[in-house]
Every structure is written in C-alpha cells, then in structure tokens.
Amino acid sequence: MGTTIIIIIVILLILTFIVKYNKIVSLKNKVKQTKSGIDVYLNQRFDLIPNLVECVKGYSEYEKDTIEKIIEMRSSYVSNKSNNIKDAENLNNGLNKLIALVENYPDLKASEQFLNLQKALTKMESQLQAARRIYNTAVTEYNTKINVVPNNIVAGMFGFKEESLFEIDDSKRENIKVSVK
Amino acid sequence: MSEIKDFQTLYSEIKANNKEKINMVYDDAKQESQKRKKYTLIVCLTIDIMVILVIIINLFSNANNVKGNLVSTGFPIVTTIFSSIPIMLTSNIFAVVIFSFIFNKNGRKYKEVFKESIVKDVISNFYVDAKYNPISMMPSNIYKEGFNEYYENYRSDDYISGKIDGKYDVCMADIYTTKTERDSDGDNHTVTVFSGMFAKLELKKSIKCNFKISPNGYGMFNKNRVKMDSDEFEKKYDVGCDNNIIAMQLLTHDIMELLLDFINKEKIRYELYINNDILYMRFYTGPMFEDVSFKEEGFDTKVIQKYYNILNFINNLTLMIVNTVNETEI
Numbered sequence: 001m002g003t004t005i006i007i008i009i010v011i012l013l014i015l016t017f018i019v020k021y022n023k024i025v026s027l028k029n030k031v032k033q034t035k036s037g038i039d040v041y042l043n044q045r046f047d048l049i050p051n052l053v054e055c056v057k058g059y060s061e062y063e064k065d066t067i068e069k070i071i072e073m074r075s076s077y078v079s080n081k082s083n084n085i086k087d088a089e090n091l092n093n094g095l096n097k098l099i100a101l102v103e104n105y106p107d108l109k110a111s112e113q114f115l116n117l118q119k120a121l122t123k124m125e126s127q128l129q130a131a132r133r134i135y136n137t138a139v140t141e142y143n144t145k146i147n148v149v150p151n152n153i154v155a156g157m158f159g160f161k162e163e164s165l166f167e168i169d170d171s172k173r174e175n176i177k178v179s180v181k
Numbered sequence: 182m183s184e185i186k187d188f189q190t191l192y193s194e195i196k197a198n199n200k201e202k203i204n205m206v207y208d209d210a211k212q213e214s215q216k217r218k219k220y221t222l223i224v225c226l227t228i229d230i231m232v233i234l235v236i237i238i239n240l241f242s243n244a245n246n247v248k249g250n251l252v253s254t255g256f257p258i259v260t261t262i263f264s265s266i267p268i269m270l271t272s273n274i275f276a277v278v279i280f281s282f283i284f285n286k287n288g289r290k291y292k293e294v295f296k297e298s299i300v301k302d303v304i305s306n307f308y309v310d311a312k313y314n315p316i317s318m319m320p321s322n323i324y325k326e327g328f329n330e331y332y333e334n335y336r337s338d339d340y341i342s343g344k345i346d347g348k349y350d351v352c353m354a355d356i357y358t359t360k361t362e363r364d365s366d367g368d369n370h371t372v373t374v375f376s377g378m379f380a381k382l383e384l385k386k387s388i389k390c391n392f393k394i395s396p397n398g399y400g401m402f403n404k405n406r407v408k409m410d411s412d413e414f415e416k417k418y419d420v421g422c423d424n425n426i427i428a429m430q431l432l433t434h435d436i437m438e439l440l441l442d443f444i445n446k447e448k449i450r451y452e453l454y455i456n457n458d459i460l461y462m463r464f465y466t467g468p469m470f471e472d473v474s475f476k477e478e479g480f481d482t483k484v485i486q487k488y489y490n491i492l493n494f495i496n497n498l499t500l501m502i503v504n505t506v507n508e509t510e511i
Contacts, residue, residue: 037426119510126509130429137410 020154025140030161034135038166041128042088048120049095051072055114056098056105066101069096132166139163185496188489191306196480199298203291203480213286217284224280225273232269236261237389238364245438296339299485307492308343315339319354324379327454327461332358332374341470343381353380353495355469377466378491384458384500386506392428392455394420394440399452417444430453430511436501441493447487453498462501464491 053067073091099121102108143162146155154160186194239261296315304311318337336357345351358374391405397417407420407428414437422428442449452464469488505511 061201122508123510126430127426128509130426133410133424137408140410141408 010126017154020151021158024142024151024155024158024160025111027138027145028160028163031135031138031142034138037131038128038135039088041124041131042092045095045121045124045128046074046091048117048124050099051113052095052117052121054100055107055111056102061154066094066098070098072105136165139165185493186307187305188493191303191489192480192482192485195299195302195485198302199480202294204299206287206291206294209287213284213287217280220278220284221277224276228272228276229269232265232272236265254304295439295481298436299480300339300488303342303485303489303492304341306489307496308341308345309347311341311343313341314341317354319352319356321381323352323381324356324358326456326459327379327381328375328452328463330358330374331360333360334358334371345388345496349385349499349503350383351380351495351499353378355379356463357468359443365509375463375465376468377464378462378469380461380495381494382462383462384460384503384506385501386511387458388427388431388455388506388511389457390424390427390455392431394453395419395421396450396452409437413441417441427511430509431502431505433501433505436498436505439494439501445492447490447494449487449491455502460502462495465490 049070053071056067070091073094077087077091099118102114108114145151146160146162202226238323293315296313300315301311301313304313317340319340321335321337324335324337337354339355340352341354342350342352355377356379357376360374361369361370361374363369395418397415397419399419405421405423407422407425409415409418409420409432411434414432418440420428420432443449452463454461466487469484
C-alpha cells in the first residue's frame with residue numbers, strides 16, 4: 001500500500017514536471033516568434049530605404065553624407081543577417097534622421113512619391129510598435145513563468161534564462177529641449 | 182458641429198428649457214403615485230383586517246361549539262391562521278397590481294414628456310441631425326449583425342439616429358431579448374438574454390478584422406484571445422481578434438485608458454465588436470428610461486447623468502478609434 005502511494009506520488013511529480021517544462025518551452029518559443037515578428041516589420045521598413053534614398057537624392061546633393069551612411073548601414077545589416085535588435089534600432093534611427101531632413105526641402109515634402117512613402121512608413125511604424133508591445137507582453141509572461149515557484153526549479157535545471165524587454169533607446173530618455181526662435 | 186457641452190452646462194440648459202413642462206407633469210405623476218400608494222394601503226389594510234376578523238369570529242364560533250378547553254381547538258387555530266396568510270398575500274398583490282394599472286396614466290405621461298424633452302436635448306448635444314422616437318424599434322437583423330446570439334423574443338424601442346462629428350452614422354436603441362430555459366425540475370422559465378442599449382456606428386474606415394472586447398471572463402474561451410500589455414486592462418477585459426497586430430494598433434494606451442475609466446466609474450458591463458468598418462456596442466443597462474424615479478425632482482439627475490456618460494463615452498471612443506486608424510494607416 002505504502003509503495004503504491006509512493007509510486008503514484010512520483011508519477012504525479014514527473015507529470016507535473018513535464019507539464020511545467022512544456023509550458024516554459026512554449027512560452028520561450030512564443031518570445032522567439034514575437035521577436036521575429038519585429039524583425040519582419042523592421043525589414044519591411046528597411047526595404048523602403050532605397051526608394052527613400054532615390055527620392056531624396058533627386059532633390060538635394062547636400063545630404064550625400066547622410067545618404068551614404070544609411071546605405072552602408074543597410075547593406076551591413078542585410079549581409080550580416082543580424083538578429084541584434086540594437087543594430088536594427090540604429091538603422092531605424094538613421095532612417096528617421098533621413099526623413100527629418102526632408103523638412104528642409106518643401107518641394108520634396110510635397111511630392112507624391114514622398115507622400116506615398118511617408119504613408120507606407122507610418123503604417124509600418126505603427127505595426128512595428130504593435131509588434132514590440134506583443135514582444136514585451138510575451139517576454140513578461142515568460143520571465144514571470146520562469147521566476148515563480150515551482151517553475152523556477154524546472155527553469156533552473158534546464159538553464160532557462162530571462163529575456164530582455166524591448167526598451168527605449170537611452171538617448172530618447174533625455175528631456176527634449178524645445179527652443180522657440 | 183457645435184462643441185459638445187459638459188454635463189453641468191447641458192443639465193442647466195435642459196432644466197431651464199423644460200422646467201415648467203416637466204414640473205407640471207412631474208407634480209401630477211407624483212400626486213398620482215401618492216394617491217396610488219394611499220388607496221393600495223387602505224384597500225390592503227381593509228382586506229387584511231376583514232380576514233383577521235373573519236378568523237377571530239370563526240375561532241370563537243368553533244370554541245363555543247366544542248365543549249372543552251381551548252387546547253382542543255389549538256390545531257384548527259394554527260391551520261386557520263396559516264391558511265389565511267396566502268389569502269391576505271394574494272389579495273394584497275392583486276390590489277397592488279390593479280391600482281398600479283389604474284393610477285398610471287400620469288406616470289406614463291411623465292415618462293413620455295421626460296423622454297421627448299430631455300432625451301432629445303441630450304442626444305442633440307452629441308449628434309448632428311439627431312432623431313429620436315420613443316416608440317420606434319431597431320430591426321432585429323441590425324442587432325444580430327453585431328451580436329449573433331440565440332434568443333426567442335425580441336423587443337426594442339427608443340430608437341435614435343444621427344451623426345457623430347457630422348460624419349459617422351450612428352443608430353441606437355433599447356433592446357430586450359429573452360429565451361425559454363428548462364430547469365432541473367423540467368419547468369420552463371423565461372430568461373433575459375440581453376436588456377440594455379445597443380449602438381451601431383459606421384466608422385467609414387475598414388479595419389479588416391473581427392475585433393471584440395468583452396468583460397473579463399466572458400471571452401476567455403475565444404481562441405483568438407489577445408493578451409494586452411496592461412495588467413489592469415487584462416483584469417477587466419478579454420480581447421479577441423484574428424490579427425493580434427491590428428488589435429495592438431487599435432488598443433493604444435489612450436484608448437485602453439478610456440475603456441478602463443468608463444468601466445471603473447460607471448460600473449456598467451458592456452461589449453464592443455468591430456467588423457470591418459462597423460463598430461457595435463451594447464451596454465447592459467436594463468431599460469434606460471423606465472426607472473425614472475419620483476423621489477427627488479422632475480429632472481432625475483441620475484438617469485440623465487448615466488445617459489450622458491454613455492453617449493459621451495461612445496462619442497469619444499468612436500473619434501479616438503477613427504483617429505487611430507487614420508494616423509496609423511491600419
């Protein structure tokens with residue numbers, strides 16, 4: 001009788017262990033999936049860079065340095081097939097700078113080609129933001145799961161580590177100074 | 182479209198515009214209500230006293246006929262008293278129902294005037310080309326477009342139509358649906374499926390998905406459930422969408438804050454459903470204007486405030502969703 005009870009308890013423990021492990025694995029995979037979602041939208045956005053560069057080039061030769069830098073960053077990003085979100089963010093910031101330059105050229109700003117590009121970029125930015133939020137939600141759920149008892153025992157045994165949340169760039173945390181001339 | 186007035190300003194205007202008319206019918210309705218209560222009380226007391234007298238007379242007659250002590254008449258006393266209680270209860274209920282029916286004319290008139298004057302003014306504050314008909318109903322197929330659930334009986338009134346911001350068509354009405362259910366004893370009961378306000382709004386922007394927000398626990402079995410990045414929001418709502426990116430794009434932090442604000446302040450259960458370019462909402466408020474009370478004054482502030490807050494919420498939410506869709510090119 002005693003042996004039977006012990007066997008039942010052991011089987012229950014093993015089953016619990018398996019269930020918890022599987023749950024952690026599925027959450028980890030969800031994190032990977034949402035991370036790749038961000039990459040997809042970033043890539044879509046970066047695919048617009050050649051079009052944007054062509055648009056700006058036609059209107060000004062003075063932004064040559066900025067344009068060349070962007071082209072270089074994009075080539076590097078594509079060829080390295082980097083999974084680093086930080087590298088993607090740097091390229092994204094470069095792209096935003098290029099868009100901001102357009103403010104200096106009213107003719108360019110009003111051109112149909114640029115307006116269509118801007119619409120597409122806005123749409124993608126919104127999708128990217130949504131993808132980041134989904135990623136953060138998945139990471140929070142995963143991190144919570146591997147830290148609570150008794151999941152932390154299973155996580156510790158199999159080396160599941162916390163994932164980092166998508167955070168705002170340090171430069172953007174600084175207060176923005178607005179000067180009115 | 183003129184600016185939407187805040188509640189206090191609107192309420193003061195409504196009161197100023199309708200004071201005499203409302204107060205007149207209110208006073209009549211209140212007097213009628215008091216008369217009804219008086220007569221009901223008199224009739225009920227009379228019946229009860231008569232029943233008690235009959236019991237006492239019967240008991241004394243029994244006591245005189247039976248030669249012996251009162252103990253031998255104990256059992257008949259108890260049964261007589263207990264059997265008279267249902268008689269008294271039934272006659273009292275009967276009296277209440279009859280007098281409610283007889284003394285109701287002014288009460289109905291008060292509700293009609295209240296709806297026609299006050300509700301119209303409140304709606305006009307929010308909608309351009311606002312039209313209101315207390316007895317018109319919303320066709321059931323429109324209701325089914327938004328919330329396709331099983332019911333057997335459908336009733337609707339207080340039909341409203343108009344435009345939000347002069348652009349977005351809106352129609353709403355009070356809806357009441359019921360069905361028959363069989364309990365464990367095999368008896369049939371009529372059960373309310375939905376009672377409250379339903380609204381249909383045309384956003385003029387196709388969102389290309391099915392998007393639903395239900396109170397927490399009511400959408401939990403939805404396989405398209407989307408987990409939001411706000412714990413407070415997750416505690417109050419379940420979100421379902423066949424495209425989680427669009428769900429996140431729609432539910433900006435501002436919109437989530439608006440939804441939370443409403444449910445925390447008003448404590449009214451509601452559901453929201455977007456299908457392409459149409460937004461459907463329903464609020465579990467019960468009939469909106471049937472519970473107008475005679476307790477305070479002719480202008481039942483509570484009812485007007487509740488109605489104002491719901492319309493204000495619908496207005497703000499529609500505009501925020503449309504702006505979000507425009508800005509983010511969903």
